[in-house]
Amino acid sequence: MKYLKFLLVGVFFGIVLVKSEAVSWYRIFEMFKFQSFHMYGIIGSAVLLGVLILWVTKKSKLKSIEGKEIQVPPKDRGFLRYLIGGSIFGLGWALAGACPGPMYILVGTGVFSMLIVIAAAVLGTFVYGVVKHRLPH
Amino acid sequence: MEYLLRPWPWYVSGPLLALVLFVLVYFGKTFGMSSNLKTLCSMAGAGKYADFFKFDWKSHRWNLIVVLGAIVGGFIAVKFLSDHSTIALNPKTITDLGQLGFSRIGETLLPAEIYSWENVLSIKGLAILVGAGFLVGFGTRYAGGCTSGHAITGLSSLQRPSLVAVVGFFIGGLVMTHFLLPLIF
Numbered sequence: 655m656k657y658l659k660f661l662l663v664g665v666f667f668g669i670v671l672v673k674s675e676a677v678s679w680y681r682i683f684e685m686f687k688f689q690s691f692h693m694y695g696i697i698g699s700a701v702l703l704g705v706l707i708l709w710v711t712k713k714s715k716l717k718s719i720e721g722k723e724i725q726v727p728p729k730d731r732g733f734l735r736y737l738i739g740g741s742i743f744g745l746g747w748a749l750a751g752a753c754p755g756p757m758y759i760l761v762g763t764g765v766f767s768m769l770i771v772i773a774a775a776v777l778g779t780f781v782y783g784v785v786k787h788r789l790p791h
Numbered sequence: 792m793e794y795l796l797r798p799w800p801w802y803v804s805g806p807l808l809a810l811v812l813f814v815l816v817y818f819g820k821t822f823g824m825s826s827n828l829k830t831l832c833s834m835a836g837a838g839k840y841a842d843f844f845k846f847d848w849k850s851h852r853w854n855l856i857v858v859l860g861a862i863v864g865g866f867i868a869v870k871f872l873s874d875h876s877t878i879a880l881n882p883k884t885i886t887d888l889g890q891l892g893f894s895r896i897g898e899t900l901l902p903a904e905i906y907s908w909e910n911v912l913s914i915k916g917l918a919i920l921v922g923a924g925f926l927v928g929f930g931t932r933y934a935g936g937c938t939s940g941h942a943i944t945g946l947s948s949l950q951r952p953s954l955v956a957v958v959g960f961f962i963g964g965l966v967m968t969h970f971l972l973p974l975i976f
Contacts, residue, residue, distance in 0.1 A: 664860020740959020778928025
């Protein structure tokens with residue numbers, strides 16, 4: 655039962671991303687061509703409202719349902735890993751037209767060839783874990 | 792109901808994504824989809840090959856449940872909440888894609904030129920999907936997050952590393968879209 659709420663969040667997330675067309679390869683292509691405001695509007699409004707929500711949450715000292723202070727995990731310090739890793743991710747994002755969230759959602763929409771992309775993404779993650787200590791971070 | 796079936800505008804979808812972020816932090820978790828790829832590696836026994844995967848993956852089970860829900864959500868959205876209208880892309884985008892040899896642009900969520908089995912089961916088609924997936928998986932873990940973890944959660948919590956990562960996402964995305972896609976297609 656304690657997992658039911660997470661299932662529902664996932665269902666909601668999946669519906670929103672399909673209905674917003676953010677799971678569409680075409681929308682990602684259009685975004686990187688700067689030919690539409692659509693994707694910028696989605697990410698931009700999510701971030702603006704997200705900043706506001708997290709700020710209010712912090713100010714009002716709202717507790718999570720586990721009774722702990724609500725805190726977004728801080729990212730590790732570093733520069734190169736974010737720039738290089740981010741760029742590698744961007745290459746794949748624009749080619750697949752899907753980032754990790756949409757990948758799963760698209761399987762649900764019936765695009766089963768996406769399972770190949772997911773399997774390759776798991777492999778990519780595995781290879782990163784193995785060669786991690788040899789990369790600049 | 793009609794509004795529900797039509798594509799949702801950005802000013803509805805964006806705030807709803809912020810709501811997803813809020814609900815997850817309220818549940819004492821965080822919004823990050825790529826972590827699941829690491830969890831899957833760990834579940835499959837990758838800890839034998841790298842310490843990076845030696846963690847209690849069971850504590851991340853909630854996130855796999857979110858993924859399961861997302862798959863169900865995708866199904867519900869296309870099956871019951873869609874009018875199957877063509878995506879209202881910029882005409883310029885359609886022209887550009889036409890020049891790359893794409894057809895029936897925007898009629899489905901994904902182009903058949905990349906995702907139809909006919910294309911997937913060719914050497915080139917398979918290389919595209921495997922290559923794209925590998926880049927996403929490797930890059931996202933190297934950068935420590937993806938669109939949800941960095942672009943939405945990280946930027947919302949005003950973290951500088953996430954801004955650098957998002958700049959990286961765009962460097963890679965622009966290079967692929969403007970220089971590499973015309974070579975591939």
